[in-house]
Amino acid sequence: MTKHIDLQAKPFALDEAQIQWVEETLAGMTLDEKIGQLFCPIALGPEPGQLDTVLDTLHPGGMLFRAMDAKTIQDAQRYLQQKSRIPLLLAANLEAGGNGTTTDGTYFGYPMEMAATDDEIHAYHLGKVAAAEGRVTGCNWAFSPILDINRNPLNPITNVRTYGDDPERIIRMAKAFTKGVREHEMVVSIKHFPGDGMDDRDQHLHPTINSCTAEEWDATYGKIYRAMIEDGAETVMVGHILQPAWQMRLNPALKFEDLKPATLSPELLQGLLRGRLGFNGLIVTDATPMGGFTGMMSRRDAVPMAIAAGCDMFLFNRNMAEDFQFMKDGIARGILTEERVDEAVTRILAVKAHMNLPKEKAEGTLVPPESAIETELARPEYAKWAQEAADAAVTLVKDTQHALPLNPSKQSHILLYVFGDEWGYFGSDSAPHFKELLEEAGFVVDVFDKDKMRFAYIDIRLEDFVKQYDAVLYYVNVEPASNKSTLRVEWNKPMASDMPWFLQDVPTIGISVGTPYLLKDMPLLKTVINGYSANAFVQKAIVEKLTGRSAFCGKSPVDPFAGQWLAKL
Numbered sequence: 001m002t003k004h005i006d007l008q009a010k011p012f013a014l015d016e017a018q019i020q021w022v023e024e025t026l027a028g029m030t031l032d033e034k035i036g037q038l039f040c041p042i043a044l045g046p047e048p049g050q051l052d053t054v055l056d057t058l059h060p061g062g063m064l065f066r067a068m069d070a071k072t073i074q075d076a077q078r079y080l081q082q083k084s085r086i087p088l089l090l091a092a093n094l095e096a097g098g099n100g101t102t103t104d105g106t107y108f109g110y111p112m113e114m115a116a117t118d119d120e121i122h123a124y125h126l127g128k129v130a131a132a133e134g135r136v137t138g139c140n141w142a143f144s145p146i147l148d149i150n151r152n153p154l155n156p157i158t159n160v161r162t163y164g165d166d167p168e169r170i171i172r173m174a175k176a177f178t179k180g181v182r183e184h185e186m187v188v189s190i191k192h193f194p195g196d197g198m199d200d201r202d203q204h205l206h207p208t209i210n211s212c213t214a215e216e217w218d219a220t221y222g223k224i225y226r227a228m229i230e231d232g233a234e235t236v237m238v239g240h241i242l243q244p245a246w247q248m249r250l251n252p253a254l255k256f257e258d259l260k261p262a263t264l265s266p267e268l269l270q271g272l273l274r275g276r277l278g279f280n281g282l283i284v285t286d287a288t289p290m291g292g293f294t295g296m297m298s299r300r301d302a303v304p305m306a307i308a309a310g311c312d313m314f315l316f317n318r319n320m321a322e323d324f325q326f327m328k329d330g331i332a333r334g335i336l337t338e339e340r341v342d343e344a345v346t347r348i349l350a351v352k353a354h355m356n357l358p359k360e361k362a363e364g365t366l367v368p369p370e371s372a373i374e375t376e377l378a379r380p381e382y383a384k385w386a387q388e389a390a391d392a393a394v395t396l397v398k399d400t401q402h403a404l405p406l407n408p409s410k411q412s413h414i415l416l417y418v419f420g421d422e423w424g425y426f427g428s429d430s431a432p433h434f435k436e437l438l439e440e441a442g443f444v445v446d447v448f449d450k451d452k453m454r455f456a457y458i459d460i461r462l463e464d465f466v467k468q469y470d471a472v473l474y475y476v477n478v479e480p481a482s483n484k485s486t487l488r489v490e491w492n493k494p495m496a497s498d499m500p501w502f503l504q505d506v507p508t509i510g511i512s513v514g515t516p517y518l519l520k521d522m523p524l525l526k527t528v529i530n531g532y533s534a535n536a537f538v539q540k541a542i543v544e545k546l547t548g549r550s551a552f553c554g555k556s557p558v559d560p561f562a563g564q565w566l567a568k569l
Helices: 016-027 031-037 048-057 070-083 110-119 120-137 167-181 214-219 221-230 244-250 266-278 299-309 320-332 340-353 357-363 369-374 382-395 436-440 453-459 461-467 536-546
Strands: 062-064 089-092 188-195 235-238 282-283 395-399 413-420 445-446 473-478 508-510 527-528
Touching: 016 340, 031 320, 031 340, 048 235, 048 320, 070 089, 070 120, 070 369, 089 340, 089 413, 110 120, 110 167, 120 167, 120 369, 120 382, 167 188, 214 221, 221 445, 235 266, 244 266, 266 299, 282 340, 299 320, 299 340, 340 357, 369 461, 382 536, 413 436, 436 445, 436 453, 436 536, 527 536
Parallel strands: 062 089, 188 235, 235 282, 413 445, 413 473, 473 508, 508 527
Antiparallel strands: 395 527
């Protein structure tokens, strides 16, 4: 059973007692129980009845919750661990802080913000905060760090979620983040193999392509994955991404019409990840309701094929009972063998043993006590670290008009345009308003009313506008999210009344707290600031730097001009 897997080697490093638990647990499982371990569904909800439905349908190996308040998450995850005979891997998308687990958690900042500091201490702090706050709720599996390379400015899903476009920087930051995570008894899942960021589309909607040559992939994505595997990454999340060069090199008989995304590709999973890169740990699919997975073949075939091809765990479901039956039928139909199921379950159990989950279950310590929420969540040092990261990250991309610093005694009246703001940090009752921070600094701020000014702006005289406003600020929060086709500025319809028609006459400053490519849509801006995260810490740092109370320190981890010469002027 374990002959194909070295349980004493990296990343498991199991002792004899742990290996014995893995072997005895596997031997004592029915086929249905083994099949259940392959699944990591998303929770239907936090109520016991909802959780029982998942447990009774799948007997899963893991589960993930969307962010809720800490006590609700903690109660639900405690219930799950108490009801499960085999301890569960409880996952969370801990990418930007503890807010990936709980709405009470710290929105520390996106990875690109940490990269812009060019100091690994901030990535380390991000990992510590994310894992500490996640661990309070009972989470033990971080779906991070992201190893994607932001090579295409138009990619709508990587962007500020990455550590930029330099493999060496990505390795430094990802290792530091991982160190912080591990200090809180949590394992990581490096993602999204074989690497996102090349395509200009989103794998949530359809398969995407990593178009590197095999040699180019080795020198970039491959270099990063080798480094993180050597660092001991316990799990790898595989994307619905094709890598034609390596697929066809490893299997010359393949034609383009035969290519499948990595989640269904033996060439990429067994040939590249296991074979050439030597990964011995657990492989988990990315979410399987995503279009990149569902569109490639009938789901009745794709469900068992993902495990047969080399994945060990199956993330999320469309219909749990049907997916379970598809997996079981796949064995009967010969798509998936029981031997392959045993191999996958062995790795799942080995990760659990590596984390000492069986021992913690016996001791009743898998989930911290309720009192830990008050003592460990949102500690004062977390805000301090987040502010330090923001101060070090905010980047002055350009100021060719020499508009900075702004002085409220001389440039008192500002017009503020707001774009995006998906997370509510502008106009929210729970966080400082960017407008309020400007007003506290001494400015008088008018906010452009998009609805009121759809047509009326046409009657505005330039002479009157110049007399009324001393400066104009564009506050842009356009950030990546699943199922977005583009990350672009959306202008006010029908006639773009919010475009900067006055920028040759009034100092106009672009401030992006999301995408670092604001100049892609506003190339004539002469002053641009990138903050990378729309949290309160970054907003405060930006206002201090706008007014000259703090120096700009950040270094852009990507080309903020997106290769456009016009944007550099």
